Amino acid sequence: MADPTQYLCTERTIQLIEKEKFSLYSLRLLHALLWYMEKELNEFKVKMAMDQCPPIYIENATLMALVGTPAANDLSSLRAGIAEMPSGVFDVLEEDRGKRSVKVKFKAKPWADSFNRYKQEAFALIDLDVVRHLRTVQQITFYTRVALKSGSLYPTFHLPWCPDKNGPWESARRTWIAVASRLSQSLGLDILFIPSVSPFTGEFDAVKVKIVDAKSRWQPGKLYPKSGRGVIVASQGRAASLTKREVEARYRWRSATCP
Template structure:
């Protein structure tokens, strides 16, 4: 049974938000508006798409209570979030909103998600393989960087699998080389390790043509691990493999990696 602070978010929406490359408050605003619709029985996100293209209005104080930092009382999050989406539209990026406007009294926002966002938000009855995550907006409000939110959504989407893993929502082509962003992603993993009580193994994958890290595989280790010997830790790695255990990250040497080949947990055999 889901919590009152959770809403269903499809993988297609998660991917759309990742491609948008939003700021912290841009992500908070999107998740807050989506949760608001999901939590109101009289509202239907499908009405926002063609042909109806309905706009919905919500109090800024309501959005702040949904995904704002705990105890926040000003509307700075709303202002910064709206600016992030305005900049996204100006740059021709992946559209999240088709309409987003603050009322003259600045106490309410009227918004409409884009047709593409609405389509992505719907679960397809004929696609049993489609993934989704139950996003807890209380957790969103406690996260302090965009990478933490992106890591969180992927982690909760994968955590129900027998062998939970996901690819880090990072691309060297879109952002920066792995060596330049590694520390910030490890910090995000440390934060989520504490919040979700999970351990992680981050394995950089090297492209054979460029000899550069092209993606990073993240394996989740829960309290009860289903990982078998030689399944969790790789036999060898061209780049340093990192573990995040109880909120602390460290890189493994080649000898340490070999010692752990038969381990079924991140912290012990």
């Protein structure tokens, strides 16, 4: 059973989120609204996917309790989230009723429709307490991917990074490793970064992420590559880069930190 601060987010919703360009405040607000829909309006989710569904009203104080960080004591972050929200997510998102409430109407398709999980569809249990303490859009994106894959037998995903858009891995990796280290401690899991090398340039061109948690069942030869450079392991709040020899020695390991 999910914790009170967690909500079920379908894979389709996560994919929609990743297609939009959110700011930190707008992404935190979106997750707060998704939590509210799941916890407070669950029985109305099917109706919300219909174009004729009317807007709902949520008190500012309620949203601030969900989206605000411990240091927040005013409405500035909530108002920034409204102002910076991408246009493709809501039909209506604005303060109303003397600026005491927020008037909300998701776009019926594809957004509200994605809230209703298909049979066998993958989902993530997103913890709002984790989201509101993360400090960048990249960190929240990484967390949602980890949450989506955690609990499977061989949790794996590709990092949303490419050198053409985000610069070389040697420069970009610091942000990703920082959030992985943080999550490894707070969520009690180990995270591997395994870069691949382009045969045309000899430089890193993609990064695969593998997760080791209580439910994963990695087999010998499946977790670590047979050889390679640039492999990084985040565990218990710390990250370590492995030499090629260390990677080769771990080829048959089923755990990130011990045989």
